[in-house]
Amino acid sequence: MTLPVSADLIAQHNHAGMAALEDDYDALGRKLARAGLDIDRVKARVAAFGVAVPSWGAGRGGTRFAKFPIPGEPTNIHEKLEDCAVINQLGRSTPRVSPHFPWDKVSDYAALREEAAELGLGWDAVNSNTFQDQVGQAHTYANGSLSAQDAATRQQAVDHNIACIEIGRQLGSTDLTVWVGDGTNFPGQQDFARSLDRYLDGAAQIYAALPDDWRMLLEHKMFEPAFYSTVISDWGSSILAAQELGPKAKCLVDLGHHAPNVNIEQIVARLHRFGKLGGFHFNDSKYGDDDLDSGSINPHQLFLVFNELAEAEDHPREGFRPSYMIDQSHNVTDPIESMLSSAEAIAQCYAKASIVDRPALHAAQADNDTMMAFQALRRAYTIDVAPILAMARVEAGGAIDPIAVYRASQYRPRKAQERKAVGLGAGIV
Numbered sequence: 001m002t003l004p005v006s007a008d009l010i011a012q013h014n015h016a017g018m019a020a021l022e023d024d025y026d027a028l029g030r031k032l033a034r035a036g037l038d039i040d041r042v043k044a045r046v047a048a049f050g051v052a053v054p055s056w057g058a059g060r061g062g063t064r065f066a067k068f069p070i071p072g073e074p075t076n077i078h079e080k081l082e083d084c085a086v087i088n089q090l091g092r093s094t095p096r097v098s099p100h101f102p103w104d105k106v107s108d109y110a111a112l113r114e115e116a117a118e119l120g121l122g123w124d125a126v127n128s129n130t131f132q133d134q135v136g137q138a139h140t141y142a143n144g145s146l147s148a149q150d151a152a153t154r155q156q157a158v159d160h161n162i163a164c165i166e167i168g169r170q171l172g173s174t175d176l177t178v179w180v181g182d183g184t185n186f187p188g189q190q191d192f193a194r195s196l197d198r199y200l201d202g203a204a205q206i207y208a209a210l211p212d213d214w215r216m217l218l219e220h221k222m223f224e225p226a227f228y229s230t231v232i233s234d235w236g237s238s239i240l241a242a243q244e245l246g247p248k249a250k251c252l253v254d255l256g257h258h259a260p261n262v263n264i265e266q267i268v269a270r271l272h273r274f275g276k277l278g279g280f281h282f283n284d285s286k287y288g289d290d291d292l293d294s295g296s297i298n299p300h301q302l303f304l305v306f307n308e309l310a311e312a313e314d315h316p317r318e319g320f321r322p323s324y325m326i327d328q329s330h331n332v333t334d335p336i337e338s339m340l341s342s343a344e345a346i347a348q349c350y351a352k353a354s355i356v357d358r359p360a361l362h363a364a365q366a367d368n369d370t371m372m373a374f375q376a377l378r379r380a381y382t383i384d385v386a387p388i389l390a391m392a393r394v395e396a397g398g399a400i401d402p403i404a405v406y407r408a409s410q411y412r413p414r415k416a417q418e419r420k421a422v423g424l425g426a427g428i429v
């Protein structure tokens with residue numbers, strides 16, 4: 001395996017920070033021990049936790065209005081993989097990459113799988129794209145894809161998803177994530193029931209092509225690009241579709257795909273109750289599908305989501321195997337830094353949720369002791385678990401301070417010399 005950042009540089013930085021980290025880790029260990037918790041066990045859970053990164057998150061995404069590329073940004077899947085390898089090498093919690101097709105199309109997927117393995121990376125869910133047209137495409141998705149009125153367009157969308165499954169098989173993936181932008185911008189534009197019928201019909205054809213050990217993750221989103229109605233707009237539509245399709249169909253929750261202030265943690269618990277919680281796209285938002293860095297706006301909500309996941313881990317219902325992924329768009333930061341910071345915020349919430357005193361929480365709930373139930377959550381939320389994460393990283397060969405090592409490595413300036421410049425194209429301009 002050849003990793004992009006010098007191991008000596010990581011060791012040198014870790015050496016400088018190790019005494020302070022040991023001090024903080026021991027102090028936290030004593031604090032947790034007073035609550036009956038073994039810090040090394042929490043660390044082992046954190047070390048086993050992984051969240052995938054999206055290939056498309058390695059570039060500066062832009063908004064509907066503009067894109068501000070940075071020198072050294074990746075322009076193809078090979079360069080994206082290298083950047084993802086930096087993130088995993090330093091942070092040690094993002095071992096898989098989720099590809100998007102046709103954005104990441106290559107001619108030899110066996111070779112791509114090898115290339116990733118050489119960088120210490122595996123593959124996560126394969127994402128299909130029927131929300132934009134490609135050059136030379138026979139039928140436009142301007143009026144929808146799986147739910148389009150035109151049968152040939154629907155067939156094209158089905159075929160593309162089946163082709164994605166085939167690519168995923170070659171890469172060693174076992175999930176297909178389907179998000180469609182299908183919807184309307186005007187009242188009356190389409191019949192709500194019939195467009196859902198068409199979607200379900202197409203989705204069933206894709207479902208039928210899934211290998212036995214695969215899952216189809218249905219991702220709902222309230223709006224955008226359609227602003228009046230969307231065919232799979234919410235978790236209700238998503239779970240109904242997943243139930244109709246069958247046991248291999250699950251729901252995927254993208255944290256930015258709900259109306260502001262919706263109780264997402266309750267949605268998580270509901271989906272789990274019915275064995276339909278398939279996975280997550282982590283990001284944060286202030287207004288809508290903002291795709292901001294995880295934990296940057298509402299870290300408490302992220303913790304509450306993980307609290308439900310910890311509850312689900314303790315009491316798993318049938319088929320509980322959530323797939324965790326970051327789905328962000330970095331407009332003003334270096335994507336590598338944003339993903340390092342986000343992966344840490346996510347793992348922190350996972351760690352905090354795993355130290356909640358669940359017997360105390362359940363006892364308080366049973367006694368209708370609202371304040372003590374809330375305090376059980378608050379006690380865990382206010383603990384600074386950073387030393388646990390840092391120690392887990394160091395033991396896995398990562399960095400105590402991943403962003404500091406990344407900057408010291410001069411990786412991006414070096415890539416700016418090697419890589420070709422990215423164009424300025426963006427949605428609205």
Ligand code: RM4
Pocket residue numbers: 100127179219221254281289327
């Ligand atoms: C969508 C959704 C999908 C992602 C695309 C790029 O809003 O979040 O997961 O594939 O954006």
Ligand code: MN
Pocket residue numbers: 219254281327
């Ligand atoms: Mn998403």
Ligand code: MN
Pocket residue numbers: 221254256257289291327
């Ligand atoms: Mn989104």
